[in-house]
Amino acid sequence: MVYKEYDYIIVGSGLFGSVFAHEMNIRGKKCLVIEKRNHVGGNTLKK
Numbered sequence: 652m653v654y655k656e657y658d659y660i661i662v663g664s665g666l667f668g669s670v671f672a673h674e675m676n677i678r679g680k681k682c683l684v685i686e687k688r689n690h691v692g693g694n695t696l697k698k
């Protein structure tokens with residue numbers, strides 16, 4: 652089994668989760684984003 656380490660596990664890739672992951676990535680933090688839908692952006696998605 653392969654173990655990976657993350658600084659943050661973020662549930663939901665909506666506006667908040669995506670921005671938080673991006674900002675933390677800039678600061679050198681490793682994030683795992685878990686999303687139940689098949690797209691990112693949450694309710695901001697425009698079709």
Ligand SMILES: Cc1cc2nc3c(=O)[nH]c(=O)nc-3n(C[C@H](O)[C@H](O)[C@H](O)COP(=O)(O)OP(=O)(O)OC[C@H]3O[C@@H](n4cnc5c(N)ncnc54)[C@H](O)[C@@H]3O)c2cc1C
Nearest residue numbers: 662663664665666667668685686687688691692693694695
């Ligand atoms: C119809 C509508 C129109 C809107 N129009 C505007 C607008 O014009 N301007 C504006 O500024 N704002 C608008 N908003 C509000 C804007 O969409 C929200 O403020 C913003 O999307 C909130 O972001 P969020 O990341 O908090 O939540 P969300 O966008 O809801 O993202 C949460 C994400 O988490 C995921 N998730 C939830 N539970 C789990 C789980 N257990 N496991 C995995 N994933 C999970 C969801 O699938 C979703 O992708 C609108 C909202 C709606 C519903």
